[in-house]
Structure formats: C-alpha cells, structure tokens
Amino acid sequence: MTAETSLIHELPSVTVRRTVVSAMANNVYLITHRQSGAQVLIDAADDAPAIRRMLQDSAADSAATAKLLLVAITHRHWDHVRALAGIAGGIPTAAGREDAAGIESESGVAVSRQLEHGDVLETDGITLHAVHLRGHTAGSIAYILADGGTTLIFSGDSLFPGGVGNTESDPRRFASLLADVEERLFGAYSDDAVVLPGHGDPTTLGAERPSLPEWRERGW
Template sequence: MTYSGAVKVGGPADVHELQDLMISKVAVGPMDNNAYLLRCRATGEQLLIDAANDAATLLTLIGDDGIASVVTTHQHGDHWQALAEVVSATGARTVAGREDAPGIPVATDVAVDDGDTVTVGRVSLTARHLVGHTPGSIALVYDDPHGHPHVFTGDCLFPGGPGRTTQPAEFQSLMAGLEERVFTLPDETWVYPGHGNDTTIGTERPHLAEWHARGW
C-alpha cells in the first residue's frame, strides 16, 4: 500500500515503510495533531515523536514492544498532553530541545542542541534547532542511506508556509533557520509536520520568496 500521510482523528495510522525504518503516522485530537512512531527494522526499537494527545491511541499504536524514547518537538501544550501517561506506561526517556525543555511539564531526560544525534535502534536522526515558533523547537532529520532524507518539522514547517509566529523578528528567525537547516536538504526530502498533510522540500522551496513577502 502506498503511503500518503493523509490521516484523520479516529482513523487508522498510515505507515511509510523504508528499508531500515518504519514510520507510522497517526492523528490525535482535539487539535488534529500528528504523532509519529519510528521503528528500527534491525532491532525493533521504537521512538515516538510528539505524545500530543489521546494516550490510549498512542499506546495502542506503540503496542507490546514499548518505546525507548519520546521526542517532544516543542513546548506548546498541544504537543505533550499525553506525554506523562505515555512515559508512565512505557518508561521511555524524554527528549526535547534544550531551550524548550523548561516549558514542558514532564521532565526532559535528554536536552538536545542543533546537530545532536537522536537514535532509535541502529537508525540515527539529527536534531535541527529552529527559533521562532518557540525558542527551542527542533526538527529531526533522517538521512536515509538507501534513498532521500526525511524530516520531522513539528510546527516549524507545513505545506504552504512556516509555523505561526507573533513578531516580525520571530518570523525572520524561523525563516532563517529553515533556510539554513532544512531547505539545504534536497527537493526529494519528505516533510512530516506536526499537523495536517505531509509535503516535500521541493514542493515548498519555490514559495520561499512569497513567504518572505507576506511576512508569515
């Protein structure tokens, strides 16, 4: 079955099967957040990106194998409503960007900076620190040795533009970070955002000047 990344609250997960990694995407309410379960094919170890809400849905997705860690992409409350329950049920270590960790009410075990590595089994992802939507948002880049990269952008990049900012300086900072640390990836790079449908870097790249001009 072909992966589309189109999911809805209450519906099934969509699974992107890569050679070394399986990525399961599910939507949870009440704000249509995306959560992503990554599973290393070689070891079976699992990692969850954003325990946003609906702990029962997430724990069902995780299954009996549990998770080694859960990454919170940023400190906004809609991205960690189920974090305490998921951590309590699984014993997973918690990971977040250093600057946002104090704003997450579940203690962060591993605070990451730009360029740090986050692992799931034998698979490595690189953290990219993006300032603007929040002070410590992180994206995670998986540079698939068998294909194109994949990037989990939280609320920093969506189809059609960057994440929400409230001040011009925040917008400029977020755009600069995206251009320096995300849009340096090739056009084929698959983008998994914190809400809504997926996209690719190539789909969004032609609109950078438009985003700068409109200021959001």
C-alpha cells in the same frame, strides 16, 4: 478522538506510523526499527489510548519485540505534550534545551536529554539528527531521519505545506524562523526530502521551495 492510524512509510531499516489525535488534529509519529524493535515516538500529543493502539499495531513492523525507547518532542506547546505523562512513564525524553522547562511545566515530565542544534540521537539502530529552528518557540526541534535514500523531516510546527509556523505576528521571530528553515532545511536537504509536520498533510522541500520568496514578502 483519533482520526487515523496508519503505516505511512516502509523504509529499508525502519517503518513510520502516524496517528492523528485531538480536535487540533495533531500528528503523532512512531518510528520502529525493523531488526532491533527499537521505537521512537515523535510528540505524545494527546490521547494516550490511541497512541498505545498505534504501538500495538506496530508489533508487526519488526522481527524483534517492539519496545518504545524514546519520546522525541518537537516543542513545548501544550497540544504536543498532553499525553506525555501517560506515555513516557520512565521512558527517556528529548527536546530542545530552550523548551525543556516549558515542557515540564505543561506535562509534569522532565526532559531527559536537552538538545542543541546538530545533536544526534542514537536509539538501537534509529538515528535522528536534531535541527534547531528558532521562532515558533525558542527551542523548536526538527528531527531528521535518513534511510535507504529517503530523508524524512519531522518538522513539528516549524514548517508546513504553504509556510512556516506561527510566530504571532512578531517580525523578529518570523525572520528567525524563516532564516533557520531556509538555511538548516532547504539549504541542507534535497528537494525530495519529505516533510512530516505536526499538523496536516506531508509535503516535500521541492514542493515548498518556490514559495520561499512569497513567504518572506508576506511576513508569515
């Protein structure tokens, strides 16, 4: 069931839309390049008809004919890939190398490009930088989009308002995820960077930064 479809960012080169799907309130994001019409979908989480409606709505976001060219997956968990088979249909996919086998097992869709930390995805004007965040899953990837002085971080389930993602009470996984989030997100991007998580509302690195010591102390 779709909770919401909306245009959430209008940047100089791209627009970003979001639809919220499933009982787990998964966020599905759509990036559209204003000039080329190229599109990247972040997490075909569930409800293919709702995603297609968002794709239809996005036709007005570009001067050219909009065309979905890539599905970028944040991680392998089932609730983030349930609509992948219904949406991908020959469209290239990208995900973290360590999660690729799990994504294929969950969705039946092979990952076209298996990402390492620091890889760059270029899609007809849309540039995404892959940040490997180890802990929620072994291959979780955040995608960074910078445009016109705005930085968007599509963080999947690795960073939320109020903490990092679930590491199932495993202290090693938690330590790994927190270290990666601190170094690769908080240490690399400014406080005004917008975090667009896999569930729930957006936040900024600046809003969350003061809480890092608290997260470390509580262990989740």
